[in-house]
Amino acid sequence: MSFWVYNNNKLKMETKIIDGREIRKKILEDIKNEISLLPFQPVFCDVLVGDDSVSRQYVEMKAKTAEKVGIKFHRAEFNEDVTSQSLSEEIQKLGNILNICGIIVQLPLPLRFFDDKRKILDSVPEELDVDCLGSKASEKFYRNENEIGFPTALACMTMLDSLNMELKGKNIVVIGQGELVGRPVTTLLKFRRLEPVTVRSNTENKDEIIKNADIIISGIGKGKFITGDMIKEGVVVIDAGTSESNDSKNDYSIKKEIVGDVDFDSVNGIASYVSKVPGGVGPVTVAMLLNNVLKVAKRKL
Numbered sequence: 001m002s003f004w005v006y007n008n009n010k011l012k013m014e015t016k017i018i019d020g021r022e023i024r025k026k027i028l029e030d031i032k033n034e035i036s037l038l039p040f041q042p043v044f045c046d047v048l049v050g051d052d053s054v055s056r057q058y059v060e061m062k063a064k065t066a067e068k069v070g071i072k073f074h075r076a077e078f079n080e081d082v083t084s085q086s087l088s089e090e091i092q093k094l095g096n097i098l099n100i101c102g103i104i105v106q107l108p109l110p111l112r113f114f115d116d117k118r119k120i121l122d123s124v125p126e127e128l129d130v131d132c133l134g135s136k137a138s139e140k141f142y143r144n145e146n147e148i149g150f151p152t153a154l155a156c157m158t159m160l161d162s163l164n165m166e167l168k169g170k171n172i173v174v175i176g177q178g179e180l181v182g183r184p185v186t187t188l189l190k191f192r193r194l195e196p197v198t199v200r201s202n203t204e205n206k207d208e209i210i211k212n213a214d215i216i217i218s219g220i221g222k223g224k225f226i227t228g229d230m231i232k233e234g235v236v237v238i239d240a241g242t243s244e245s246n247d248s249k250n251d252y253s254i255k256k257e258i259v260g261d262v263d264f265d266s267v268n269g270i271a272s273y274v275s276k277v278p279g280g281v282g283p284v285t286v287a288m289l290l291n292n293v294l295k296v297a298k299r300k301l
Helices: 020-036 053-068 084-094 111-121 135-142 151-161 182-191 206-211 281-299
Strands: 004-007 010-013 043-049 072-078 100-105 172-175 197-199 215-218 236-239
Touching: 020 053, 020 151, 020 281, 043 053, 043 084, 053 072, 053 281, 072 084, 084 100, 084 111, 100 281, 135 182, 151 182, 151 215, 151 236, 151 281, 172 182, 172 206, 197 206
Parallel strands: 043 072, 043 100, 172 197, 172 215, 215 236
Antiparallel strands: 004 010
């Protein structure tokens, strides 16, 4: 669907914003209704290691959202000096909490756990891995045997579906093949018998590929990478990337600004739809995470 407006007496496309907050609101309403019908209250646990202020803010935000829809939130906090072995054992024990329906490990972990990250993520019981980051849950996802999926990838697909577009025959380009966005969203598209084109840093003719895209999904975390001169008129852009703006990165007196992969000012008037950062994929990701918790809860019936 195209929208056109006059700007300086010239006909110009009007870029519509895909509002993640509105999409989240509807999803959370549905989750709340389904939770109210359960014979028990599901419990969701977010494991926080260390005392990073940004990570703590994310945990608190998820806690408030979970409780609003009727999911009980369990806080599991550990000092940074905990050993990886003890941490893994404690995470496994969380699976014994009454009515537990989801456990995630808040990322990023402190740097000292870099070599043990896989071991720690794999300590989340597979049936409770609502982030899909453990090896077993991830492998089942890629075999299309797991109804639980990567929340950010699910959020991208939900935002795309909100446009009620016919995707068959569209030139869909996924920029990046990272663990949280690029690879799983490419897989979700293929599960629908679509044929997305992937772009990595070493892809040949990537500028041409991006320029010819009807739909772009990007999750590379490269601030304002996608500009108006890179895209064709009418393209739909789902921005799942987050990074700090260059303006604030090296000046601690400036409040850090989170930006997406898309330079909105540059693509405005060229793209037909864009999801902005913040307020786009992020809010929907939290909703999809809690929807995964709901799915686990329904398995227990």
